[in-house]
Amino acid sequence: MHIVDVAIIGAGLAGVAAAGDLIAVGKSVLLIDKSRGIGGRMATRRHGETRIDHGAQFFTARTERFQKLIEQLRMQGVIKVWSHGFPLLLDGVVVPRPDGHPRYACTSGMSELAKALLPAGVEVLTSTQVTAVVPIQGDAVDGARYEVLCGDSTVCLARDVVLNLPPVQLLQVAKAVLGDADVAALSAVTMEPCWAMGGCLSQDIPLDAVAVECQHPILGWISRNHTRRGGASEPLSIMVHASGAWSAEHLEDEPQDVRAVLESAMSDIGMPLSWDGGPFVHRWRYAKPAASLNADYFASTVSAGIYAVGDWCQGGRVEGAICSGWSVAGILV
Numbered sequence: 001m002h003i004v005d006v007a008i009i010g011a012g013l014a015g016v017a018a019a020g021d022l023i024a025v026g027k028s029v030l031l032i033d034k035s036r037g038i039g040g041r042m043a044t045r046r047h048g049e050t051r052i053d054h055g056a057q058f059f060t061a062r063t064e065r066f067q068k069l070i071e072q073l074r075m076q077g078v079i080k081v082w083s084h085g086f087p088l089l090l091d092g093v094v095v096p097r098p099d100g101h102p103r104y105a106c107t108s109g110m111s112e113l114a115k116a117l118l119p120a121g122v123e124v125l126t127s128t129q130v131t132a133v134v135p136i137q138g139d140a141v142d143g144a145r146y147e148v149l150c151g152d153s154t155v156c157l158a159r160d161v162v163l164n165l166p167p168v169q170l171l172q173v174a175k176a177v178l179g180d181a182d183v184a185a186l187s188a189v190t191m192e193p194c195w196a197m198g199g200c201l202s203q204d205i206p207l208d209a210v211a212v213e214c215q216h217p218i219l220g221w222i223s224r225n226h227t228r229r230g231g232a233s234e235p236l237s238i239m240v241h242a243s244g245a246w247s248a249e250h251l252e253d254e255p256q257d258v259r260a261v262l263e264s265a266m267s268d269i270g271m272p273l274s275w276d277g278g279p280f281v282h283r284w285r286y287a288k289p290a291a292s293l294n295a296d297y298f299a300s301t302v303s304a305g306i307y308a309v310g311d312w313c314q315g316g317r318v319e320g321a322i323c324s325g326w327s328v329a330g331i332l333v
Contacts, residue, residue, distance in 0.1 A: 012040025
């Protein structure tokens, strides 16, 4: 049994950012995540002798607080400027585009950003699936108003609950504490999927850029993953994302079939893949918002102390996820 001021469900960037601010002012916090680690779609997979980022590919910094954080992490060597913009693959041709503001990447893998944000002293339960958030029946315990129930029989009592989940999952977990207006608002937020394929290469692809955005019926993004790491000894590696539309149409395809289609598409654009050991294929069912909430966070209209955060609140950016967590923490401190 855990009894805390704030239970945060989902240890992605928004959840970790919220936890940091709450811990800093003395709140007791429990972070719960169904995955084995933290970071959510800031995901890095160990593959052979290298690390491949198969979720979020880069981030920008526009707000003052996030810019200060990024500068601090850059000085520590956690992140670097990866590019100032990406060319566009259009009708099979790579079209240069003018440079813009810096795009950052983590030097050891994108999951390092969440680890850098994780506050010391916060308790984290990983590999723990939350099944429901329900009101406490009867007298409150140490000010707690809600029970957070988990599939492994873990129970957490909390005064406030912050849900850092895709809205579809959130609606299932928190249905006992949401009203009709809450459901309507959250249902309006839609997420698109993404199939991802990555691996090591014996030969680099013919692309004179670190990555390219694609306007293509199948391909959405191609990244020369090894350029994030640097160093002559870094193995060549690649990450290919399918387009959102193609991923949605083929959401339930078998991974080996997805691999074949993506490999064929890469060959068709003149970038055939020479694998060194073979690739992995990963499905992101909720990759990025197709329609956002257009608010910093969500607050239930019927249940005090029930909030939701995430990149889907404001446009899908990495910075948006972190600012969402900071914003909700600001009203809970």
